[in-house]
Amino acid sequence: MIGALVIVVYVATGLLALYGLVRTVQGRHPGRDMRIAVGVVEALLVVQAAIAAFRVLGGGVTLPEQGTFLIYLVVSVCVLPIGLQFAVTEPTTRWGGAVVSVAAIGTGVAVWRLAELWAAHV
Structure with a gap:
């Protein structure tokens, strides 16, 4: 994983x-602005996941908990789209933003755990 990209994902x-x-x-x-914001963060997560997966599966990086790392990698990419889907399902409620917030926090925690697992191999 790239340290600068991890920091960008934390901030995002x-x-x-x-x-x-x-x-x-x-x-x-x-609305549309929330979908765009989630899309931008999701794009960052996909780039991070692609780089990390390439390094782990094909690049020769061996992690002590490789299975756990790969599961967190998948979770980090999947949480935001699922949260956004829940947020926009009910058009009459104002709580969709809170659902996206919880999904963003959960994604941030997953990325934090990914960084910890990655640091274990160094």
């Missing part, structure tokens, strides 16, 4: 969580 998930909370306080349903 934190900003997305904050944005979701702001939208919830405003009483606004997640």
Whole structure:
């Protein structure tokens, strides 16, 4: 994994969580802007996952807990789209932003755990 990319993902998930909370306080349903924000963070996560998967599966990096690392890698990519789907399913509620915030926080925790597992091989 690339240290600078991990930091960018931390910041992006934190900003997305904050944005979701702001939208919830405003009483606004997640719209196109929330979908774009989730898409940008998801793109960062996919790039990170592709790099990490290539290094682990084909690049010769051996991790002590390789299976756990790969599971966290999949989880880090899947949580935000699932959270966004839940957030936009009910168009009359204002709590969609809170759902996206929780998904962003969960994604940030998964990335934090990925970084810990990656650091174990160094």
